[in-house]
Amino acid sequence: MKVLVIGGAGFIGSNVVDRLIDEKYDVTVIDNLSTGKIENVNSKASFYLCDIRDVERLNVVFEVEKPEIVIHHAAQIDVQKSLRNPAEDAVINIVGTINVLECCKNWEAKKIVYASSAAVYGDPEYLPVDEEHKVDPISFYGISKHTPEHYIKVYSQLYGMKYTILRYANVYGIRQEPKGEGGVVSIFLDKFLKKEQPTIFGNGEQTRDFIYVEDIVKANLNALKNGDNEIINVSTNQAVTVNELYKSMKEIFESSMSVNYSEERKGDILHSYLDNKKAKDKLEFSNEYEIKEGLRKTIEYYREIYKGMGEVAMSE
Template sequence: MNTILVTGGAGFIASHIVDKLIKNGDKVVIVDNLSTGKLENLNKEAIFYNVDILDNKLKEVFEIERPDYVIHHAAQIDVQKSIRLPIDDARINVSGTINILECCRKYNVKKIIYASSAAVYGEPKYLGIDEEHTVAPISYYGISKHTPEHYIKVYSELYDIKYTILRYSNAYGIRQDPKGEGGVISIFVDKLLEEDNPVIFGTGEQTRDFIYVNDIVDANILAISKGDNHIINIGTGVAISINELFNSMKEIFESKVKPVYKEARKGDILHSYFNISKAEKILGWKPRYPLEDGLRETIYFYKEIFQHRSFAASTKEE
């Protein structure tokens, strides 16, 4: 049995990873300060520490638990917030990762798996983006996700800590918070449930590569034993415009709601999708969920919750 420490394990993606690790029979330790993570996302079979990755108490967690592997997802992930608060963004994403790496060094962690982002590439010079593409972020978030990659590589060289860096495209799925992490799909779900008009920034013709959370989980599980000292893109390799995305979701909802268009935001990339051939070659990974399947699974989940709450509220009023 491996002991695996997951940072951000009460958050959207990492909580699903925790569930899968526990199902696989691993001992799982979660470190999360609950700034965006939620108690209801915590797996009861995991050991939970309410600790910030910047806190000195992190060393105590490593001292007690002695993890074999670390899966690092705790981060500031809001592009617009990074532009408003660049110091906070760097402190959490860069200094927080260094603190984790110091603990990995001191307590002989075998490997760290780091959740990076498509934001490191900036405005693409070609599509699909492969791992050899120039790194030229256009937001502070992109910088603060890329900088730890350098630290991870040097720690690996100096202290023989293996790593796999997974650069995610646009993640979506169950447990994504429209008010917190702000993924466009979760925002659209929220608005369509409320029959409210969602905002689309720019023309809506910008394209993205949307990857379902269960596929990301699979990549992380494979990276425990594969992909040593590699950077690997995790996406679908398929682009869809925001307008097409909204129309597909609207159809599943059978809704007549229309979007409101506003000026494009600074730091937002126009077009992006990945080349994922390296993931297949190195990890033996391919996405299992076409966008429509992932959307249906996500939407049906939230529809059931919404209907249950609406029923409970109406019963209470009576």
């Protein structure tokens, strides 16, 4: 089966590509390398340098490769950047996805798996948030991740293309850059390794549903053959405060580092964790990694990276 991973040089996308290669899929990667890295791209995958805003180039790739399934992870992911530049956020996330859908239609892709976000829900009215919860985003990023869901459903109705929309909780793990809304783990990790004081925005009691990247990868692969025409949360169904996250990382590092508290940021949701019952039912998915296990694997990976850079800070 031919699978095209758009954004396949990025954090989540490159991990998905690796697993697809391991499972013997024929994999093509598209990425503009604005945040992705060429060294993340599996050598067994075909690679095209391409921006999803470039309609002509995108159609060329589809014409040559003719993928059966498209996994779409290319996006502007920074909530704060979306507030500073909502037009660019919308062009990348909304118009870019429409361009992808047009190519799927033109070249008869059978299915698209779309990476959406918990940000579409906005401030929860109840917890855990299930897929029936109203959609009411409080950031432009949340709007730009939700709007493509409507386009995907209508393209499916008009042209018979299947889809699975995956609404991710806060993903962390190897290859994540220390920036962006979902990057609090990697931001803390970077600070610990450099022996710099981390900052927590607000009082640290805000909660998130932190899910390890390998669980996200598993959900994507399960979506190749399951979850047709469904919107599905991918989560742990567990709330973890930012203070608890910091404490766990501090313990793993055996660090005495203190934390700096700063004012809350606009567009940030205070409390969120996602119900994952539908994922178990429709995707045959359940997360395998508890937070401390995922953190240990992530920290081990980056310790090796920072050693090579001469920046690693071992136990204090």
